[in-house]
Amino acid sequence: MKLHIDFDSYFVNAQRLLNKELCNTPCVIYAGSDEDFFNQDAKYIDNKIAFMSSIEVIRSENKVIDYRHFTAIAVSYEAKKYGVKVGDKLNIAYQKCPNLKIARSNIRFYKELSFKVRQFLESKIPVIEQFSIDEFFGDLEGFKKDAEVLDYAKYLQKELLDKFGLPASIGINNSKWGAKFLTDLAKPFGIRMEYDLSNAIKGIDIKNFAGIGREIQKYLRAYGVNTLDELLQKEYLLDKYGKNGKKIIARIKGVDNEKVEETKDIKSHAISKSFKPISDYDELRRRVKILARYLCVWISKHKYHPKKIEISIKYGNKLEHIGIEIMQPFDEKNLIDNAVKGFEILMKNTKNVSVYYIGIAANNLDKTYCENIFQNTTKNQKLNETLSAIRDKFGISCIKYGG
Incomplete structure (x- = not known):
């Protein structure tokens, strides 16, 4: 079985480790307008997460916050209840949630924490692939029997919370991308395991499956296809996309057979x-x-x-x-x-x-x-x-x- 681990509101919960006042309250992590980047010399910081930027500048800490231009890049679940979304300018976020707390992003800390999490997961799972700063695939084939995987996922979820203070959601499936899909259904702080995806995909909008981008969404909706189960009834529509179309269908069916890869070529x-x-x-x-x-x-x-x-x-x-x-x-x-x-x-x-x-x-x-x-x-x-x-x-x- 394969599993997908995705940390819930990772930037928010990582920042809460540094500032307890952000806990259990509506909050967002914001990024500035990056003026420092263009006005100061940057440094190359050797980065242990290959796909993350290695170029950093020393930020001006006492800058006045311009609420019209600073953007929310992570939103707590408490703030989401007020309609606050990633991408909102801070002035808009405050209109939606007047008691909102804010914190400036600390990307270097988030990277360092992610690297420590990866080291931990490598000690617990035979094959680990880091998919993003807060997402990991794992392959338990030959390590745990299928009947043991759910309990082991519960153990991992508890360990990650106890050791790192980070709540995570986990999806489990024979398919790598099926596991990722199930993680989204399990959020927040849940676990979902399915052998067969046919029931899980019913009524799920096509935009909620990895790999179906805006262009393909627009194309499918023009033919009246809005959900994943509807797409499987008209899978021939993706023939025009060749290998990529066939890949998407295989992923939705949970038969993609794609491997969890410890290292991937950066393209x-x-x-x-x-x-x-x-x-x-x-x-x-x-x-x-x-x-x-x-x-x-x-x-x-x-x-x-x-x-x-x-x-x-x-x-x-x-x-x-x-x-x-x-x-x-x-x-x-x-x-x-x-x-x-x-x-x-x-x-x-x-x-x-x-x-x-x-x-x-x-x-x-x-x-x-x-x-x-x-x-x-x-x-x-x-x-x-x-x-x-x-x-x-x-x-x-x-x-x-x-x-």
Whole structure:
């Protein structure tokens, strides 16, 4: 059997370990507008959670809170009862819940706690896969009999609460993704085990199953398919999505046979920041270059070659993005130039807009590049290593490219 462990309101409950006044009361964890990130030199912090950002800045602790722009990134169950949601600006959250308590996020602490939890779970479960900062898959095959799994999950849930003060929900199924689906049904602080998913999926909206994104949702709803059981009655609708469509159907049926993997190849890495709306084109362009430079630091440290980058911006209620193919081994200046190029294309058809979010993702990451086409791979690698060493000593921003 496979299980999926997901910590309930992880950022909230982790923060409660630092501030007991947040316990048993409506509260949110908020993130600021990241102005510090663009005005101070950042540091590369060796991160033990591979998919989490390793770039950090020293934050200004005494900054006045701008309730119009600071955003709730985690919401306690007590606050959810008032209608407070992740993504709400603090002024909106206070309108919904006047007695709300707030706390600024402490991402480094959340990462360190997550790493300790992983070490604990590795001592209790033969095969562990960390799926996010607060989610883990486990494979108990050959370790526990099916009849013993439910009791063992109860034991793990109690241990996690006693040792770390973190409530968790657990889903159990023969399918990895079936277990994840059941975890959502078990929340908060519950456990749900099913051998057959056919009853569990009845009446469940398609948006609540991992892998069914907005595009597919829109497509299915156009054909009157709104729930998972309705989708299985018309599974042929996903034929147009090829292998991905077949994968989704297998996951819903609980027959995906996907393995719990201790280590997974990283195929993408992104960096993004939100800030107060800005219409100054030159300042936005500067911020694109800063984000691209910090993304390059991560790529260089891990010796990857991205084959595509994606640049995203948000303004008003719109999200615009563009992908650009990278046709050569990783080169910092080339990636930054392409990021700026993508930004300029996105901004070309907009007039006097105020952008409040920029994101840059490096996709299709690979450890090698075709040597017989590009003969300068070794030269680029040595240059990247030299730049990395200089930045380790003098700071990331000590090297910048003009233009």
